[in-house]
Amino acid sequence: MTIKRVGIVGSGIMGAGIAETAAVNGFEVIVRSRSQSTADGMVARVEKSLAKQVDKGKLEAPDRDAALGRVTAVSDLGELAACDLVIESVVEDLAVKKHLFSELDRICGDSTLIATNTSTLPVVELAMETGRPEKVCGIHFFNPAPVMTLVEVVRPLTASDATIASARAFAEACGKTPVEVKDQAGFIVNALLFPYLNNAVRLLENGVATREDIDTAMKGGCGFPMGPFALLDLVGLDTSLAILDALYDEFHDPNYSAAPLLRRMVVAELLGRKSGRGFYDYRK
Numbered sequence: 001m002t003i004k005r006v007g008i009v010g011s012g013i014m015g016a017g018i019a020e021t022a023a024v025n026g027f028e029v030i031v032r033s034r035s036q037s038t039a040d041g042m043v044a045r046v047e048k049s050l051a052k053q054v055d056k057g058k059l060e061a062p063d064r065d066a067a068l069g070r071v072t073a074v075s076d077l078g079e080l081a082a083c084d085l086v087i088e089s090v091v092e093d094l095a096v097k098k099h100l101f102s103e104l105d106r107i108c109g110d111s112t113l114i115a116t117n118t119s120t121l122p123v124v125e126l127a128m129e130t131g132r133p134e135k136v137c138g139i140h141f142f143n144p145a146p147v148m149t150l151v152e153v154v155r156p157l158t159a160s161d162a163t164i165a166s167a168r169a170f171a172e173a174c175g176k177t178p179v180e181v182k183d184q185a186g187f188i189v190n191a192l193l194f195p196y197l198n199n200a201v202r203l204l205e206n207g208v209a210t211r212e213d214i215d216t217a218m219k220g221g222c223g224f225p226m227g228p229f230a231l232l233d234l235v236g237l238d239t240s241l242a243i244l245d246a247l248y249d250e251f252h253d254p255n256y257s258a259a260p261l262l263r264r265m266v267v268a269e270l271l272g273r274k275s276g277r278g279f280y281d282y283r284k
């Protein structure tokens, strides 16, 4: 099917990034958050991000204005009824996402595809909350969504070929490179990335080196653009912990068993950039 109107549910880091990506690439975007003020705040973040691109000469001012003109902020889920595609990007919590999928199924037109941006959770469980499991898949963007070129298209057992083809076409129309992956925790990237990030926290816990030196080592020694602690702060420590817990639940592999320090930092609300402090301090 041809996708023109896209609904985004969730106004966090990823929701705003996906909304910006879709709007810049010509889609009509409706962003939905639980309150109108957070939905408006999301559009304000998109505006700020686009302004930076204009300043850097990467985007023309009329294109920015056209992209912003395609974005509408709403708080009522019912406003998503006529979307061709809805992408759910709320907190990484299976119970919350399941509830949302059953609501979206009730509200959206029969032809609407419903996708999740989950990093690890079983997409089939979300599909089975709906009366249209063949029209549900994962469309997993990376952070920051406007910059990262990959999209993992996640195929649950229930998805039709037409749904996967539409998801791939949408990712390509957003200027991304899609890869298709089975519905297994962590998909490709996080299944490989998170044991590394978790083991970095263990190195720190064991006093092997400082966080700065571990980050410096992985940048200089492996050519990574950022070290593991800067990356954990960017992803969000709560999201990272949820990813590790979901991986551990699926595989019971000790590599996925979250380092105690990570769990305690989440309890202490040291969540990374989004809360101002994580492994590093961003309050200035």
Ligand SMILES: NC(=O)c1ccc[n+]([C@@H]2O[C@H](COP(=O)([O-])OP(=O)(O)OC[C@H]3O[C@@H](n4cnc5c(N)ncnc54)[C@H](O)[C@@H]3O)[C@@H](O)[C@H]2O)c1
Binding pocket: 010, 011, 012, 013, 014, 015, 033, 034, 089, 090, 091, 092, 093, 096, 117, 118, 119, 120, 140, 141, 142, 143, 234, 235, 236, 239, 274
């Ligand atoms: N952070 C990353 O690097 C990253 C990358 C790819 C995918 N993801 C996935 O994207 C999704 C969102 O992650 P994020 O990083 O944007 O998180 P975030 O913490 O920045 O935002 C989470 C959003 O969920 C909303 N929310 C919280 N509880 C809710 C509830 N009960 N009902 C409805 N909404 C609720 C919050 O208000 C917020 O808007 C998650 O599934 C995550 O795994 C995250």
